[in-house]
Amino acid sequence: MPFSTHRPLPKEIRKLQDSIEAKAAEYGLDFFDTVFEMVDYDEMSMLAAYGGFPVRYPHWRFGAEYDEMMKSYSYGLSKIYEMVINTDPCYAYLLTANELADQKLVIAHVYGHCDFFKQNAWFSKTNRRMLDQMANHAARINRYVDRFGYEEVEKFVDRCLSIEDLIDPHLPFATPREEVARHAEEERKRHETAPPADRFEAKSYMDEFVNPRETLEKQDRERKERDESARDSRKFPERPERDVLLFLLDHAPLKDWQHDVLSIIRDEAYYYFPQGQTKIMNEGWASYWHTTIMTQFALDPSEVVTYADHHSGTMATSPQRLNPYKLGIELFRDIEERWNKGQYGSDWETCDDRGAKENWDLELGEGREKIFEVRRVHNDITFIEEFLTPEFCAKHKMFSFAYNDSTDYYEIASREFQKIKKQLLTSLTNHGRPVIRVLDGNYRNRGELLLGHDWGGVELRQDWAKATLSNLSELWGRPVNLETTVDDEPAVMFCDRDEFDVTPKNPRARRRRPDAMRFG
Amino acid sequence: MSRAIDRDSQRFKKIVRGKIRGDLKKYVTQGEMLGRKGRETVSIPVPNIQIPHFRHGKKGSGGVGQGEGEDGQPIGRGGRPGDGDGPGTAGNEPGRHIREVEVSLEELAEMLGEALELPNIEPKGRDEISATKDRYNSVRRTGPDSLRHVKRTYKRALKRSIAAGEFDPKNPVVIPVRDDEEYRSWTTRPEPQANAAVIYMMDVSGSMTEEQKGIVRTEAFWIDTWLKKQYGGLQRRYIVHDAVAHEVDEDTFYRTRESGGTRISSAYAACEKIIARDFPPSEWNVYAFQFSDGDNWGEDNADCLAKLTDDILPDCNLFCYGQVESPYGSGDYLRELRRVEGEHDRLILSEIENREAIFDSIKDFLGTGR
Numbered sequence: 001m002p003f004s005t006h007r008p009l010p011k012e013i014r015k016l017q018d019s020i021e022a023k024a025a026e027y028g029l030d031f032f033d034t035v036f037e038m039v040d041y042d043e044m045s046m047l048a049a050y051g052g053f054p055v056r057y058p059h060w061r062f063g064a065e066y067d068e069m070m071k072s073y074s075y076g077l078s079k080i081y082e083m084v085i086n087t088d089p090c091y092a093y094l095l096t097a098n099e100l101a102d103q104k105l106v107i108a109h110v111y112g113h114c115d116f117f118k119q120n121a122w123f124s125k126t127n128r129r130m131l132d133q134m135a136n137h138a139a140r141i142n143r144y145v146d147r148f149g150y151e152e153v154e155k156f157v158d159r160c161l162s163i164e165d166l167i168d169p170h171l172p173f174a175t176p177r178e179e180v181a182r183h184a185e186e187e188r189k190r191h192e193t194a195p196p197a198d199r200f201e202a203k204s205y206m207d208e209f210v211n212p213r214e215t216l217e218k219q220d221r222e223r224k225e226r227d228e229s230a231r232d233s234r235k236f237p238e239r240p241e242r243d244v245l246l247f248l249l250d251h252a253p254l255k256d257w258q259h260d261v262l263s264i265i266r267d268e269a270y271y272y273f274p275q276g277q278t279k280i281m282n283e284g285w286a287s288y289w290h291t292t293i294m295t296q297f298a299l300d301p302s303e304v305v306t307y308a309d310h311h312s313g314t315m316a317t318s319p320q321r322l323n324p325y326k327l328g329i330e331l332f333r334d335i336e337e338r339w340n341k342g343q344y345g346s347d348w349e350t351c352d353d354r355g356a357k358e359n360w361d362l363e364l365g366e367g368r369e370k371i372f373e374v375r376r377v378h379n380d381i382t383f384i385e386e387f388l389t390p391e392f393c394a395k396h397k398m399f400s401f402a403y404n405d406s407t408d409y410y411e412i413a414s415r416e417f418q419k420i421k422k423q424l425l426t427s428l429t430n431h432g433r434p435v436i437r438v439l440d441g442n443y444r445n446r447g448e449l450l451l452g453h454d455w456g457g458v459e460l461r462q463d464w465a466k467a468t469l470s471n472l473s474e475l476w477g478r479p480v481n482l483e484t485t486v487d488d489e490p491a492v493m494f495c496d497r498d499e500f501d502v503t504p505k506n507p508r509a510r511r512r513r514p515d516a517m518r519f520g
Numbered sequence: 521m522s523r524a525i526d527r528d529s530q531r532f533k534k535i536v537r538g539k540i541r542g543d544l545k546k547y548v549t550q551g552e553m554l555g556r557k558g559r560e561t562v563s564i565p566v567p568n569i570q571i572p573h574f575r576h577g578k579k580g581s582g583g584v585g586q587g588e589g590e591d592g593q594p595i596g597r598g599g600r601p602g603d604g605d606g607p608g609t610a611g612n613e614p615g616r617h618i619r620e621v622e623v624s625l626e627e628l629a630e631m632l633g634e635a636l637e638l639p640n641i642e643p644k645g646r647d648e649i650s651a652t653k654d655r656y657n658s659v660r661r662t663g664p665d666s667l668r669h670v671k672r673t674y675k676r677a678l679k680r681s682i683a684a685g686e687f688d689p690k691n692p693v694v695i696p697v698r699d700d701e702e703y704r705s706w707t708t709r710p711e712p713q714a715n716a717a718v719i720y721m722m723d724v725s726g727s728m729t730e731e732q733k734g735i736v737r738t739e740a741f742w743i744d745t746w747l748k749k750q751y752g753g754l755q756r757r758y759i760v761h762d763a764v765a766h767e768v769d770e771d772t773f774y775r776t777r778e779s780g781g782t783r784i785s786s787a788y789a790a791c792e793k794i795i796a797r798d799f800p801p802s803e804w805n806v807y808a809f810q811f812s813d814g815d816n817w818g819e820d821n822a823d824c825l826a827k828l829t830d831d832i833l834p835d836c837n838l839f840c841y842g843q844v845e846s847p848y849g850s851g852d853y854l855r856e857l858r859r860v861e862g863e864h865d866r867l868i869l870s871e872i873e874n875r876e877a878i879f880d881s882i883k884d885f886l887g888t889g890r
Contacts, residue, residue, distance in 0.1 A: 046525040055524070060535055061571065063528030154531075161571045319587040319595040326586075401595055402582035409594035413582060424584045434574045458576040467572035 009036055013094065016298075017107055023297050024111040028372065029289065031114035032128070033089035036107070038096045044080050045069040047093055051272065052085035053134040057141035057264070058150070059157055081310075082106040086117040086275070088128035101303035105310060108293040112286030115375075120281070122274040122379045125172035130271055137264045144257045156258055160265040162471040166244035166436050167269050169277065240437040240452060245269070247438045253477045262475075276431045280380045284328015287314065288371075291329070320401075320410065322424075327396075331383065334392050335374060336367035381428050388424070390417035400424075426456065434460055439483070449476045453484035460484055462493075462502075469495035536569060537631070540623065544635050548742060548882070549875045562623060629749035632742060636882060639889030641750040641805075641837075654706040663703025676700040716751035716805040716837075718744065719794060721787045723812035725762040726779040727848035735844055736811045737774050739878050743809065746886055751805065757794050761787040763817075767794065784816045784853065788827040792835075801835040808832060808839045809885070814851035821856045833866050840868045840885045866890070 009017070017036055024031070039047065049066035050056045072078045081102065084092040092110040094103055117123050127133055145153045168174075202210035241247045245266040249259060275282070291311065299307055315326045338344055342362030351357055374383065392398075393415075400423035402413040414420065429435075435454040443450035449472070453460060465482065472495070473480040479496035483505065486493075490505040540547070585595060632638070659669055677696035681687040687694070720740055722728070748754045758773035759765050765786040768776065791808055799806050816824065833839055843854045857869055870884035871877070 046523065049525060049528075058524070058527060058531070060528055060532040062525065063530065063532035064569065066525050066529050067532060158571055162573060165573060317586040319585040319589065320583075322584050322586065396586055397588065398584060398586055399589065400582060400584050403578045403580065404594075405579055407594065408597060410582070410596045412585075412589045412591050412593045412595060414591060420584055423582055427583050432576070434576055436574055453574075458580040461575050461577040464572045464575050468574050471572070 007038060009038060012100070013038065013103060013107075016100075016104055020104065020107045020293060020298055021111065023293055024108070024115070024289065027289070027292070028368075029111055029115040030119055031090065031111055032087075032118050034084075034110065034114050035089050035091050036110075037091065037093050039093050040096050041073055041079075042070070044083065044093060044095055045073065048080050048083055052083055052091075053131060055135040055138050057138040057157075058145060059154065059161075061161070082110060084110045084113045085130070086123060086126060086128070086271075087131050088118075090114040090117065091131070099306065101299070101306040102310060104298045104303075105290050105294055105307060108298060109286045109290040111293075112289035113282060115289075116278070116282050116285050119376050120274075120278060120379075121377055122277055126271055126274060127267075133267070133271075137268065140260060140264065144261065148257065153257075153261070156261055157265070159471040159474055160245075160262050162468050163244060163475075164265050164269045165431075165433055166242075167266065167273065168242035168246075169273055169430070171243055171246075172270065236441045237438055240439050242435070242437050244436060244438055244451070247441065248475055251441055252475055254475070274379075277379045277381075280324040280328040280331075280428075281375065281378060281383050282328070283325045284330075284332050285375050287325050287329040288332045319412075330396060331387055331392070332371050332374070334389070335387055336371050338367075339370035340365055340367035342366075381425060384421065384424055384428065388421055393417050393420050429456075434458075436482070443481055447478045449473075449478065449480040451480065451482045453482060455485045459486060462486070465493060466495065466500045469493060469500070470497055473497055532569075537623075537627075539569060540628075541631050541635065544631055545879050548632065549738070549878050562625060562628060625745050626749050629745045632746060632882070633749070636879070636887070638746065638883065638886050641747075641889055652708050652710050654708050656704050656706045658705045658707055659702045660705040661702060663705060667704040669702045669704050672702040673700050676702065715753045715755065715803070716747055716807065717755040717757065717795075717799040718747060718807045718809065719757045719759065719791050720773065721759045721761065721765075721791060721808065721810040721812075722773065723762070723782055723784070723787075723815070724760045724776045724778045725782045725815065726777075727782075727813050727815055727846050728777075728844070729846060729848075732813060732844040732846050733774055735872055735875060735878060736842070738875070739811075739842065739872070739881060740809070742878070742882050743807075743885065746882075747807065755799070757798070759787050759790045759794075761790070765790040781817055782812075782815045783820050784810075784812065785820050785823040785827055788824060788832060792827065792831050795832070795835050806836045808836050809842065810840070811842045811844055812853060813846035813848065814843045814853040815848075816853045816856075818852075821853070824853075825856065825860060828867075829860060829864065833864055836866060837890045838866055838868060838885070838888065840870065842870050842872050842881060842885070845871070845873045 013036065045066050047054065048069055049062045056062060069080070081095060081098065082092065084090055094106055141153065199216065200210050237247060245262060249262055254262065294307055315323065317323050317326055341360055342364040343360050348360065398420050399415045400413045400420045401410050404411050437452050438449065439452045440450035469480050469482060474497060479494060482493040484491060484493060486502055491502050492505050494501040494503065589595065659672060673696050674694055677694045677700040680700060681694060722736055744754065756770065758768050758770055760768050760773055760776050762778040763781045763783045763786065767790060795801065795806055828839065841857055843851060854869060854871065861867055861869055868885055868888065870881040872881045
């Protein structure tokens with residue numbers, strides 16, 4: 001694989017890497033081989049714009065991101081210190097202009113990420129050869145660009161990207177659909193060939209009276225008819241389909257190259273999804289290890305001030321946005337302390353004595369072990385669900401806030417534990433994005449697409465929904481409908497390319513049975 | 521070597537430019553970028569250069585934060601639609617916002633030229649007038665702190681301390697003294713260029729309202745922008761008049777409000793004086809723009825025409841008269857000029873009924889390529 005720089009790592013950095021890597025392994029971190037590269041800020045911005053990969057397909061949004069990063073760096077607003085990608089081996093980038101203390105910190109931080117990538121269950125299905133895969137995607141799309149023209153391909157990529165997040169995060173872990181279908185089919189066959197279950201048990205001389213032949217035959221006939229009509233009027237898709245991209249791949253009238261481009265976008269979306277799913281944990285874990293390694297091992301006394309300054313900058317909190325680094329590291333530390341002292345389990349939970357709780361220390365020393373287990377099995381949602389405690393929220397002055405329509409301000413809503421936790425989980429669910437499913441691929445029996453929005457209290461931004469639906473209708477080739485909630489009332493958005501309409505939901509159309517659709 | 525990211529970033533810029541171009545007429549007629557003028561660039565807010573997704577709206581949204589504060593205390597604005605996510609999710613996404621795109625005035629002029637199909641101007645072939653330009657390309661030993669060349673200063677200090685045997689590698693402290701200081705400095709170079717002068721005249725009598733002046737201001741901005749692109753150096757002069765004329769600076773030009781009658785010939789006299797004093801026509805490309813609502817004292821008209829045709833027109837590349845429609849003005853003066861329009865191809869007349877008409881009026885004025 002040709003790589004970005006081919007520059008040999010400076011000797012001093014190489015030495016640092018070796019010693020920090022050995023230390024990380026000694027602590028029990030388990031990572032893929034890690035390759036460091038030194039890049040300047042321009043290269044770093046380019047790689048960051050490309051999502052960490054040196055080769056991506058041509059697209060203007062990479063240029064837009066690059067532009068923004070270079071600008072905000074040159075105005076002194078932000079700076080990317082490090083980047084690491086989830087591949088085997090892991091590639092990580094260091095900024096040439098950083099001083100040595102910063103390099104140490106970044107290297108230690110990177111080993112935390114690499115361990116997380118390799119060990120966390122949610123990453124287990126990602127493609128570790130993504131470097132090749134991305135280059136392959138780029139080559140394929142470049143080929144289409146050559147054949148069909150830049151703007152044609154770009155227009156299509158724009159549309160695909162508009163819906164790239166409509167995937168099913170649990171799909172990589174689900175039983176393959178073919179298998180599910182095969183099971184269902186077997187089940188049906190067994191059911192069909194089995195003796196009629198509506199026979200009552202009876203002594204042989206009574207059988208004719210208990211189970212009259214006419215009745216049995218009638219029931220049998222009815223059942224067969226029922227089965228048949230059920231098969232005929234089968235919905236499509238059978239169950240609401242969360243992976244909208246897959247549904248389009250299977251059923252939308254796409255040309256071959258378009259099909260390929262859409263599948264590329266989908267592949268990449270699945271690759272990146274776990275990173276969003278574990279942001280708090282991943283950053284928390286990496287931060288936990290950079291502080292541990294730096295303060296216990298790598299830091300030279302002369303670098304303390306630089307390190308402290310850098311670390312506290314990374315951990316800064318703000319009222320408006322939870323810092324995932326800060327929340328993550330503090331939760332890991334909290335878990336470590338609780339399991340060290342045995343502050344968990346039913347004895348702990350049912351204890352009402354504040355004094356006893358404050359001095360609770362069973363000296364179990366299970367903390368380290370526990371956090372290693374936590375980083376293996378959890379994602380952000382289950383992490384918060386299981387380990388966020390009222391004490392933790394109070395200690396870190398957490399609050400929930402809500403948008404106030406009348407003042408156009410976000411206002412502090414509550415400091416109650418349950419409300420904070422609920423709000424936090426809501427914001428994390430599906431990355432805080434709306435969940436959209438395909439409900440019907442032949443809506444109103446006119447080949448229209450019907451989508452459903454799982455309304456959870458927050459309405460869609462209408463201008464964006466309109467633009468996105470328009471892109472969807474271009475892909476689907478027919479009008480697209482979306483069941484959602486507008487102004488607190490159930491409604492259906494209709495979109496056919498440039499035509500857009502919102503209507504209150506027809507009560508009859510609410511029953512999604514195909515036979516009811518005919519009237520809808 | 522050309523990198524992939526350059527290709528993507530060029531493409532992005534092209535899309536941005538395309539958006540601006542599409543909305544150019546709106547930008548031109550609304551004049552909304554006048555206030556945003558930097559030295560060389562204007563920044564234009566360009567919405568919608570992003571890929572739409574299904575996203576939650578503000579209503580009913582919220583999040584979790586950290587810090588002090590009572591219930592109900594505001595922590596951040598909802599922002600305008602299009603401003604992005606607002607506060608919220610646990611840092612999963614960087615905040616999105618409307619992109620402010622910086623466009624150089626020259627580029628803007630180019631877009632305007634394309635949109636209006638303006639021909640390039642052939643300057644009268646005299647490049648001997650020179651402007652001077654400062655370039656920061658040298659150093660010297662004195663200067664203001666803001667121009668201090670830190671690296672050079674410290675290098676000198678290091679050299680000095682090593683030479684003096686004061687440097688200790690174990691404690692590598694280098695302190696520059698006065699003698700070590702070096703400062704960035706410039707050299708001034710003459711650059712030959714074809715020069716142009718624009719003389720703006722405006723009637724500020726009572727019948728010209730703020731709206732009319734706004735139109736003039738917007739139109740003048742675009743005329744400046746175009747001419748600046750065509751010529752290396754552009755000098756501007758401003759004349760206001762009612763019954764008498766005064767030469768004023770740009771700011772006063774747009775602010776002055778007089779009352780009383782209108783004698784256009786007074787402005788012509790002032791214009792003639794400025795040309796004679798500052799811009800000998802053999803060396804300068806002179807442009808004169810006159811804006812008025814068309815009111816003039818009847819007996820003054822003959823005098824005006826004489827001055828215009830005999831004195832001003834021969835000295836100018838173009839003389840443009842823009843008549844802004846006002847609720848009070850009669851608009852008679854345009855009729856006077858129409859009578860002689862055919863005889864003078866340097867005389868351009870244009871009627872500007874409202875803001876919308878600015879676009880076409882610019883084309884009237886600059887469409888000749890003179």
